[in-house]
Amino acid sequence: AQSVTQPDIHITVSEGASLELRCNYSYGATPYLFWYVQSPGQGLQLLLKYFSGDTLVQGIKGFEAEFKRSQSSFNLRKPSVHWSDAAEYFCAVGIGNDMRFGAGTRLTVKP
Amino acid sequence: EAGVTQSPTHLIKTRGQQATLRCSPISGHTSVYWYQQALGLGLQFLLWYDEGEERNRGNFPPRFSGRQFPNYSSELNVNALELEDSALYLCASSSRGQGATEAFFGQGTRLTVV
Numbered sequence: 290a291q292s293v294t295q296p297d298i299h300i301t302v303s304e305g306a307s308l309e310l311r312c313n314y315s316y317g318a319t320p321y322l323f324w325y326v327q328s329p330g331q332g333l334q335l336l337l338k339y340f341s342g343d344t345l346v347q348g349i350k351g352f353e354a355e356f357k358r359s360q361s362s363f364n365l366r367k368p369s370v371h372w373s374d375a376a377e378y379f380c381a382v383g384i385g386n387d388m389r390f391g392a393g394t395r396l397t398v399k400p
Numbered sequence: 401e402a403g404v405t406q407s408p409t410h411l412i413k414t415r416g417q418q419a420t421l422r423c424s425p426i427s428g429h430t431s432v433y434w435y436q437q438a439l440g441l442g443l444q445f446l447l448w449y450d451e452g453e454e455r456n457r458g459n460f461p462p463r464f465s466g467r468q469f470p471n472y473s474s475e476l477n478v479n480a481l482e483l484e485d486s487a488l489y490l491c492a493s494s495s496r497g498q499g500a501t502e503a504f505f506g507q508g509t510r511l512t513v514v
Contacts, residue, residue: 323502330508338502390435
């Protein structure tokens with residue numbers, strides 16, 4: 290069955306530490322891949338997207354993600370987390386006219 | 401350029417009533433999507449409208465319905481409200497099938513059913 294999995298429901302990191310949020314998908318073909326961020330009570334904002342080409346994608350706010358076809362993964366990374374990065378992060382995959390979202394990972398940043 | 405706008409921001413209704421939520425897409429976008437985000441349940445796909453027609457529907461009962469107008473704005477109607485319908489309802493728009501391009505989200509309507 291087609292699915293998007295974010296294995297980590299909640300992650301806590303210290304400010305200045307590195308961050309990696311995991312995303313795995315299960316589709317027959319390579320989908321389009323997205324990461325969105327949602328601040329409390331707000332809508333979703335696109336961080337970055339992968340359609341084709343270079344598998345390392347740069348996004349806004351210093352985030353990047355790497356597409357690994359062999360692992361069906363699209364993990365989000367940031368080398369140094371800021372307190373303002375505390376939010377919920379959603380991975381999404383698109384196939385044709387359909388888009389599926391993962392359950393989200395809540396990021397807490399410790400001072 | 402104006403983003404996706406949703407109204408109202410907050411809505412409080414009594415169980416059994418009807419709620420109407422509105423969404424205006426980004427200019428030039430023909431597709432509108434509705435999602436329900438209940439506490440702890442992530443984003444649940446509700447409905448997809450494109451060019452005035454319903455293209456896809458999530459696993460929700462028929463009392464969740466909607467429509468898309470000629471100007472591509474959209475309404476989501478929830479009839480016979482139940483307490484568990486309390487959630488943030490997000491609208492998104494895109495220029496074509498959502499899977500092939502990014503979706504832009506509104507700020508959401510917080511529906512509270514009491």
